[in-house]
Amino acid sequence: MASFDSIETDAGTGTDASGTGLLAPGHGEAAALAALHTRLAAEAEQAGLLDVAYTLVDSPVGRLILAATAAGLVRVAFEGEGVDAVLEDLSTRISPRILEAPGRLARPAAQLREYFDGTRHSFDLDLDLRLISGYRRTVVQTLQTIGYGHTSTYAGIAALTGNPGAVRAVGTACGRNPLPVVIPCHRVLRSDGTTGGYRGGPAAKKILLDLEAAA
C-alpha cells in the first residue's frame, strides 16, 4: 500500500510521483483551449444558451467592458469598475450563463470606435434597459434627448422629467447608468458649471466632453 500512498500525495498537480511529468499540461494546450472557447461561444449562441455575451474594447477612456443579452446592449462598464465585479453583477442580476463572445458585440464595438474617432454623433443600437427600473428609467430616457455636443444640468433633467425637486435622484440615476457613453450621462453637468461626478471618473467625463466639443 505504501506505493499507492506516495502516488496519492500529488493528486491534482497533474504530475506523477516520479517526476516524469507524463500527464503534465502540454500539447499546445493554450491554443487548443482558445479555439475551444471560440467554438463553445458559437455553439452556445446557436443553442440559445448564451444569456450574456461580453467583450473588452480599448478606448480613449480606458478599456470598456461591453455586454449584451439577446435583446441588445445591456451594459457598458469602465475597466476601473473591475471586470470581475462587473461580470459577477451581471451574473447575479441577469444570468450566470455568461461567456466572452465578441461576435454579439461587433456592432456596438464598431459604433463606439466611430464615436471615439469623432465620426459618429449618435448610436443606432438595440438597448436592453432591464437593469434600470422606476424613476431611473425615466431619467435615462430623458438623457437620450440631449444631443451630441450639448449639455444639460442635473436640475434641468429633473425639471424635464416633471419632477424638479428630484435633483439628487437624477444624480443617482446618472451615477448608476448601466450604459454610459451610449446613454450620454456625461452630458449632464452641475448647475455651477463644474462637470460633476462620473462612473468612469471625472477625467473620463472630461475626455468625452472635450471630444464632443471639438467635433
Added chain:
Amino acid sequence: MISFDLCDVEGSLATAVERKKLSRCRGSQTADGKRLPYVEVKPFEQIVREHGPAVLRVCRAVLGPDEAEDAWSETFLAALGAYPDLPEGANVQAWLVTIAKRKAVDQHRSAARNPLPVDHVPEPAPRSVPADTDGLWTALKTLSVRQREALAYHHLAGLPYAEVARLLGGSEASCRRSAADGLKKLRTLYEEDRNGIL
C-alpha cells in the same frame, strides 16, 4: 478502438446527478426558482477558465486527442445549460467530469450503434493540436479504460477516490488500484521507450 464499460456507468451516473440536484436547494433561489437579488453567482466564463484545462486533459487521457475536443465542447455546452441549477457549494470539477464521462459514453454508444456507411471518407478536419506528438496517447491506449479513467479522474481532475468510485463503480480501493496499476504501466512503457517513440 476504445470500448467503454457501459454496465457500471449509466444508472449510477444519472442517479448521482439527480441526487445532487434533489438533495441541495440552491441558497440563492426562492422556492419558485427565482433568484434572490445580490447573492453572487460565478459567471460561467470563470468556470470555463478555471476548469477548462483540467477537463481537456481528462478528455485527452480518456478518449485520446482525436475525440477529446468534441467531448470537451459537448461537456461545456451541456454544463452551460445546466449551470443555473447547479446547487450552491457543489464540487464544480467533479460535476464537469461527470458530464464529460457521460458525453464520452454517449459518443461511444452512438458510434457503436450507428456505423454510418459513407461513399467518400471525408478529409479529417485540421486540428489545433498534432494528434499524438509525443506518443503519450499511444502509451495510454495500452491501459484498460478503467485504468485510464481512474488515473485521469484522480491525477488530472484531482478528484478524491471516493468520487472516482462514484463515477466508475466499485470500491475506493479498487479505483485506487486501477490508477496505480495504470500509472505503473505508463511509467514502465515510458522507461522502456525513453529513446524511442515516447
